Amino acid sequence: MSNRREFIKQGAQASLGSCLALSVFSSVFESCKTAALTGLTIEENEISFHLSSFGSKKIIFISDERLKDEVVIVKKKDGTYYAMKMQCTHQMNPVRYTGDSFFCPTHGSTFDMEGKPTTAPAMRPLQRFTTIESGTRLIVKLT
Amino acid sequence: MRTVLCCLCACMISLTTNFVSAQVLTPEDSLNSGLESKEHKTLIGGYGEAAYTNNLTLEEAHINLTRAVIFIGHRFSDKISFFSEMEIEDAKVDASGGELALEQCFLKFQLNRNHFLTAGLFIPRLGIINENHLPTTYFGNHRPFVETKIIPSTWRELGVSLNGKVPGSNRLDYTLAIVNGLNAEAINAHDGLREARFEGRDASARNLAVTASILGYWNVFKVQLSAYTGGSVGLAPRSADSLQLESGMFGTPVSLLEGNISYRKHGWTIKALYALVSIPDAGSINRAYANNCPEQMSGWYAEAGYNILRLFNDSTKKDLSLFGRYESVRGNDQMPENGIVNDVNNFSCVTVGLNYTPLPGVVVKADLTYSESGIPNPQLQINPFPQAIPFETKQSVLRLGIGYSF
Numbered sequence: 001m002s003n004r005r006e007f008i009k010q011g012a013q014a015s016l017g018s019c020l021a022l023s024v025f026s027s028v029f030e031s032c033k034t035a036a037l038t039g040l041t042i043e044e045n046e047i048s049f050h051l052s053s054f055g056s057k058k059i060i061f062i063s064d065e066r067l068k069d070e071v072v073i074v075k076k077k078d079g080t081y082y083a084m085k086m087q088c089t090h091q092m093n094p095v096r097y098t099g100d101s102f103f104c105p106t107h108g109s110t111f112d113m114e115g116k117p118t119t120a121p122a123m124r125p126l127q128r129f130t131t132i133e134s135g136t137r138l139i140v141k142l143t
Numbered sequence: 144m145r146t147v148l149c150c151l152c153a154c155m156i157s158l159t160t161n162f163v164s165a166q167v168l169t170p171e172d173s174l175n176s177g178l179e180s181k182e183h184k185t186l187i188g189g190y191g192e193a194a195y196t197n198n199l200t201l202e203e204a205h206i207n208l209t210r211a212v213i214f215i216g217h218r219f220s221d222k223i224s225f226f227s228e229m230e231i232e233d234a235k236v237d238a239s240g241g242e243l244a245l246e247q248c249f250l251k252f253q254l255n256r257n258h259f260l261t262a263g264l265f266i267p268r269l270g271i272i273n274e275n276h277l278p279t280t281y282f283g284n285h286r287p288f289v290e291t292k293i294i295p296s297t298w299r300e301l302g303v304s305l306n307g308k309v310p311g312s313n314r315l316d317y318t319l320a321i322v323n324g325l326n327a328e329a330i331n332a333h334d335g336l337r338e339a340r341f342e343g344r345d346a347s348a349r350n351l352a353v354t355a356s357i358l359g360y361w362n363v364f365k366v367q368l369s370a371y372t373g374g375s376v377g378l379a380p381r382s383a384d385s386l387q388l389e390s391g392m393f394g395t396p397v398s399l400l401e402g403n404i405s406y407r408k409h410g411w412t413i414k415a416l417y418a419l420v421s422i423p424d425a426g427s428i429n430r431a432y433a434n435n436c437p438e439q440m441s442g443w444y445a446e447a448g449y450n451i452l453r454l455f456n457d458s459t460k461k462d463l464s465l466f467g468r469y470e471s472v473r474g475n476d477q478m479p480e481n482g483i484v485n486d487v488n489n490f491s492c493v494t495v496g497l498n499y500t501p502l503p504g505v506v507v508k509a510d511l512t513y514s515e516s517g518i519p520n521p522q523l524q525i526n527p528f529p530q531a532i533p534f535e536t537k538q539s540v541l542r543l544g545i546g547y548s549f
Contacts, residue, residue, distance in 0.1 A: 105316035
């Protein structure tokens, strides 16, 4: 019995300690996140970068402090692109990419790769942005 | 623990200074529809559920509007929002029952894109149901017993919470919160911690609690660990001394440790959860209040569901999930020497049923629960009624219900 009690105590302390350490360093790591995109320009309502940035990748995330929200850009099999806001449509919390879908850690909503909701409570798709291919560049309209 | 609190305050202050940008509310948001380009806007949402319950063993049945909830949200600016959730249980409130209560009422401060802080009455991330309790999000009419008996969902307290993405990782999220503590006088083996919650009303503030969670997600798997530890005696030292209890910030501690894992793919939903509550000073609490406080409670469940409509149409938008859930609840897992074991508090049950979702936000449910418990301890029956119906240790309950959220 005492072992289990000790286990709880140590587990709780370890969890709390981990969270504290992660929180303290969060702001430091925040500034380290830069998207490695060629020729990236960010204006008030527009993102632009070289299509070569995709390389063999099928998905790119743009996380920049000049943007209000993280943006994900997906390259489709037919070579076209679509962009979405990484924000849950339930209660505006950020969504995370899980590898094959998007997940809102706050209330558990999930979205497929096209942004369609697959698990409640979210009922509406992720917001999409218009993408325009202009020569060798991709332009994402944030309005 | 003081060191822990100091660190927490320091990190919150540090993050507050990093206000960079805030999320924009989207027009698609069910709560914040239309807020994106307009500041100072107030909107509403809600959820509710009703159920017909028939205890086939006892031949008793009733029907009830279990709950109806109204969300009200207001956006003050890009960085600051208000959220509230007001619930009416059992349709009306009078001397015979029902409840009108605020389940959430907090301000949310967006520190930067990946971190936000909430202050007020909020629901900490402990278990699955506590934070995600809309009827459209879980199988069955009744929430899992483990998440009502062991984790007293919906468990909300007053405090401050920091939430966000673990730095340097795209697969981990954290929560860290300080909230008011519990009331040791109301802890017992039958109701667990449920009656010991303050739920935002005049909570004792000499005792506090810290709760934290880590949530990881990788493809179709999600794994969560959460913990809670806090004081349960908020009396003034003189009063606590007279009861021989330790008061103060973390005096007479109550701790909870929980872990869960879930899987969702191709129409399958599989979940498992384990929760353990430890109250090392239960003997002292019993000596002071004679409330039969347990030293340890635990519970676990595992459930699996499959959308059978996918058998006919792989890309269907509708959902008719056939599910099964096994639960084990041990309300008096460990009792102190001055506690009374009541085997009725230890039970297991199997629930099987169907959840039908014709479109997002609407659910129709049908399920059957078979439960098996120990017998009530006769020592706890002070004046037994001579013609009392014998207690049934094995019971079957049929439930039919509807739920919605918008």
